Amino acid sequence: MATEQQHPDYDVFAAFCPSRNVFAELADKWSLLLLLSLHKLGEQRFSELQRSVVGVSRKMLTQTLRGLERDGLVRRTVHPETPPRVVYDLLPLGHSLAERVVPIAHWVEENSDSVLEARTEFDAAHGAACA
């Protein structure tokens, strides 16, 4: 891995390193799914994001959006209408990360069958329905 060549001071494996902290916060299903949705569909309101990322609770969506906004990946814009219209979209930094998440989503969509088969075999060999 060319990691050290690209940024000799940062290492996602080292617990004390700032990049590890950043990696740990972003390597979360809701953060990654929100990035993918905003990258794919563009600007959305809170309710649209909630429909797009099925299963996310209001609380988790609020918290995850705030984290991504704080990280400089997502922009929250309040349009002064009546009632005010609040929309979220990706900043350039967010798009650049989302572009690197898309291949993982594609991998999952292409390889879910293999993973599910492996699970069935594993569970049969270990005599359990759950890992």
Add this chain to the structure above:
Amino acid sequence: MATEQQHPDYDVFAAFCPSRNVFAELADKWSLLLLLSLHKLGEQRFSELQRSVVGVSRKMLTQTLRGLERDGLVRRTVHPETPPRVVYDLLPLGHSLAERVVPIAHWVEENSDSVLEARTEFDAAHGAACA
């Protein structure tokens, strides 16, 4: 996103879809860091993985390795020595996923400074040290 073209039946956004479940389990910091470590350093014993992925507890490492083994990404091999030597390495499916995680680790290492600056600005604007 070309997702639908590649696997029309699977959609990581849909809560009821098997690929969403696979995505949710893999989009976890410990799973991704373990994949990166095994991809970068190759076959490792439990204690080597624990040193490589700093901060992971024994319990979390055991649980995450078992999940990756169940998913067909990691192979656990017991060499019949005295005492038995247990090693973990990536199966081809694991390498193919890890290759797609490497660009995210690089992105984090290259952009941590921008993220940390954004956090400082956000916290100053919102009058809080925590999000």
